[in-house]
Amino acid sequence: MKANLLTKLTATASALFLLGISAPARAASFFGTDKIQFDSDTEIQFDFNQSHGAYTSILKVFEVGAGNALTEVSPVQGILAETKGSDNWGDNGWLGTLGNTVAVGTNSFVFQAGKQYTLGLSSTLSWDHSVNSTVYSSSSLNGDNQQFLFGSWGSTGVDGTQFDPTPYQSGNPFTGPVKIAIDDRGNGNDKDFQDFTLTAVAKTVPEPATLGAIGAAIGGLALSRRRRRQVS
Template sequence: MNTKFLSALTATAAATALFGAAAPAHAFSFGTNTIQFENDTQVIFNFRQSYGMFQSSLGIYGVSGGTPTFLKTLFSEVKSSDSGANNNWKGTLGNTVLGSGIATYTFLANQVYTLGLSSVWLDGSTQPTVYSSSGLNSGGSQQAVFGDPNVLLPLVIPAGDGAAFAGNAANFSSGSSLFNGGVAISFDDRGNGADADFQDFTVTAEAVPEPMTMTGLALGLGGLVAARRRRGSKTA
């Protein structure tokens, strides 16, 4: 390999790394403690599935002084399930939840947030909202699990009895991979005798890279292309 081209390639890689490191996008809290970011961060949520006879709605809440305040609905069921009690009251995209099944929200830097699942019984009465932040729930109970989609989704997508989380739900309390492949989040709505199956409402979430990171990548690729063109012109 031409030494000048190698030098250009090395410089390009260094510049890309520099720009990528200049604006790191990472959550310092995304789990059952709180949701909070160092920088303004856009997150894309995808509805995956629901179970149970409740008609539920998942939203974003701001938290101040330990009090949650509703900010935005992400997904809302138009009915409790696809076909009543069939298949464990299963709800899917295009039937129970309409639309694209995709929602975005920009979390502001250093603000505290939580996800909240509100539900309505078949008779129209309301079920107390459960939050992804355990400290906001009655008795401080854990009502949501966070984890790698490859690990968590197989535990909550098939209908089950909740045995997968018996005594170990606390192992699924952090979504540290939000910027690297995304995170699965699944709720238990306290229905069915508070069975703690954590499969009543399931979504995935992934953060959008910051513009500076993408700019660094573009500059790096641009430098590589320019170096190749210079090499080609000299050879000609």
């Protein structure tokens, strides 16, 4: 009986130990205005909050290659997409809400281990498609202008309410939803940081080491049960 208990405890302890050592690897990941990069394949869930901009905007994911070459890797329809500029033209500061301006409010993307990514918000003026631009979460891709906040929804005021972006340059999507707020290039880049807001959170993706540890724990319990049956 004591031997059985010891086997179970040993299996559980080794599983917890392996879970423990897999955690620091995630802390070394990047999720902010520098870049987006994870040490292991990581699924991030994006949830739309609201928008405050006249543009029709689509959130996309780009892989960043050598020489900052960008490859769009999200689906054609993007991660989160407005189907029109806003709910009702300029009402409530060009407010766009889920179920009206944005049809599908949640979507996920799997970031592959070791690859460098950036989010991008592509915006088009509905009445003049020649007016379009994309701003990126990596500030270096905007000529070192910070267009994304990580950890804040920015100004909740009317268009043009300036917001200091500097304290909001990274977040940790493994500890809970990270607020993201984007300033598009409307109104002469007015820095209101409420043109498109969302959250990003990591979905639980078991790593190979974790799966191995769980497997070992289950195996250890099964073995101890079998032994118990043999002696009784």
